Amino acid sequence: MVETTSTGTQTVRHDLRNIAVIAHVDHGKTTLVDGLLKQSMVFRDAESAGTLIMDSNELERERGITVFAKNASIKFGDIKINLIDTPGHADFSSEVERTLSMADGCLLLVDAAEGPLPQTRFVLALALQLGLRPLVVVNKVDRKDARAEEVVEEIADLFLELATEDAQLSYPVIYAIAREGRAGHAPDDLAPDLIPLFRAIIEHVPPPVANMEGPVQVLVSALDYETHRGRIAIGRVIRGTLTRGMSVRCLGNNAPTMPLKLLELFTFQGLGRYPVEEVRAGDLVAIPGVPTVTIGDTIADAAEPEALPRLAITEPTVQLTIGPNTSPFSGQDGRAVTSRQLRERLDRELETNVGLRIRSSAEAGDGAPADGIVVAGRGELHLAILLETLRREGFEISASRPEVILRRGERGMEEPFEEVVILVPQAYMGTVTELLGPRQAVLQQMSPDEGRGARLTYRMPTRGLIGLRGALLTASRGTATLNSRFIEYAPVGGTIPRQRNGAVVAT
Missing domain, CATH: 3.30.70.240 (Alpha-Beta Plaits)
Incomplete structure (x- = not known):
């Protein structure tokens, strides 16, 4: 039973919280999310011991960073908490921008020694512009060089500079050691678990407020792919109630698609997706079977299609040219060695990697080889992750020196x-x-x-x-x-x- 309160056409979902976890790279964000998952009994001890659950990608584990934003949900009492883990590196800020659109509040994580750093400022500014209610966690208070009180003052200065409304200047501060799964209201008085953090989320993150009776609108913020289901649109139900079997249209940059019947609907439970009959406004949903959908599109009621504003994504600043390996050793290390195979793989990458842009070198007109492909991204790391992913998938490629986009x-x-x-x-x-x-x-x-x-x-x-x-x-x-x-x-x-x-x- 959904616990709600209605005011006119708007309904408050008291049974639900949507919170994005944002921080600078390597401040312990994914470790904290893993602790919340483990302590909410999502996993048995044997399944989760010694691993970072959220960093499931091989490159993420090796580099110790989060590249791909993920969704998970936990239960605290009768309240469902949707956790949205976001990348903390500037090169993957396109992931941050679109995943923040699914949340009502943000858990801002800051290292007790390093304090707020440039990416902390960037992500916090995005969250406050979207009107998210902040909750601050000062992590790693057990470090020898920790300076928790000074860091709290630095965070306050940052909020004074970036806040867009007075309410954003009032936020709770929780101190934590994410690695040990402990949190509390003072750096020298931590509980043996993360219960203080769970309670702070429930008390300070506002429940979703939405119109459940109007025509359906879903803002697509992420994409996934499964072999037997095809492309899966992931987003938040902004208005109405999405039901299995209903007809919808996909509204994007082009003309609306023909009506499509929703054969399956999924919500998030733990780290998995589970089939449901309906998803009401305010919750997150995964929708398979919409082949033309892209990030930023609106999935709307076929009878009354109405598009939502598209998400603004920061453009790339660095580019390089890649192509098939043309050296004498071509074909010895990989299985995909043609420019056609490379272009097909990059086209698939564009479906989920919204910070990436590609074009043929002939279009660029920069004198590069005719079979070259110009790949533009957010920075060196963004492009390096892509190239390493291609190499591990068996592609043999040559790459030029990176250069900035003028x-x-x-x-x-x-x-x-x-x-x-x-x-x-x-x-x-x-x-x-x-x-x-x-x-x-x-x-x-x-x-x-x-x-x-x-x-x-x-x-x-x-x-x-x-x-x-x-x-x-x-x-x-x-x-x-x-x-x-x-x-x-x-x-x-x-x-x-x-x-x-x-x-x-x-x-």
Whole structure:
């Protein structure tokens, strides 16, 4: 029985909470979500011991980052909580943008030592623009260099700068050690479990409010694929009640499709999807059998089709050209070696990877090989993940050097610029400054960082970031960390020296 309260045409779903978990890369977001899943009895101990449930992709486990946003649900008492795990790296921010649209609140996770970093700011700004109610979790309070109280003050300053309404300045703060599955209201007084966090979610994340009686509208925010079911649209029911067997239309950039009959409907339970007869407004749904659907489309009642505003996705800033392996060793390592096979695979990737753009090199007109494909993405890591995925699937490919995407603006040719924050020990500050100088980096701020030395904030062109991470780790003997976020397009700056002769570059 759905517990609701009606006010006019709007209904409050007291039995439901939709919350997105957002944070900077490697602040423990996926570990915390796994803890919530385990403590809600979704898994037996033997099934979940020692693993990160949410990072199911092989590359995610190897790199320790989240690439693909996922959905799961847990029960706390009689209330269903839909958890939406999102990537924390800037290169996968397209995943963050569209998954936030399914939530009513956000769980903002911040490292107790590092504090809010550039990607924290980017994701929080997106969440507040969408009107999500925040809940702050300060994680890793057991670190030797933890500074929980200072971090809470830094978070408050961030909210003052980014909040779009006064209500967003009032939020609960929970302290946690996600690795141990513990949380509490003070860093030195943690409960033996995550119950304080469960209760904070129920009390502070608003229940969905929606019109359950109007014509159906579902905003498609993600896609999945199964061999026997085909493309599966995943999204939130914005209005109405979706029932199995009803007729719907898919509304996208093109003309509405012919009416389609929904043969199956699924909701989320644990990490799985379970068949249901109906899904009411406010809940998340998975809909198979809509072959032409893409991310951002609206699935609407066939009798009264009405489209929702499409999701705005940030455009790519870096591109490279790939093609089939044409070396003498072609065919020895992989099974897919033709440009046709490569293009078909990239076309499938576009169905779910909304931050990616592809075109033939002939269309680009940049003198690349005729059978080349120009692939544009959010950054080096975004493209590196794609290339490594292709390699593991048996594709033999050649790849050009990555380059930034220029555009012509009112001030002439413009290139992307980013804010770069580097945490580095005092002993290597001179080395880092010397490394960044030729890359057109301008120092904006320098401040002491407890436990690490100094925090350096730079403004620099994206092309200066290409290859910087590895060089920085080498120069600092692995002690420096680098984080960045896109700021704007601005007039093209000075020249950046290329790789010195005699050096071998590998990805």
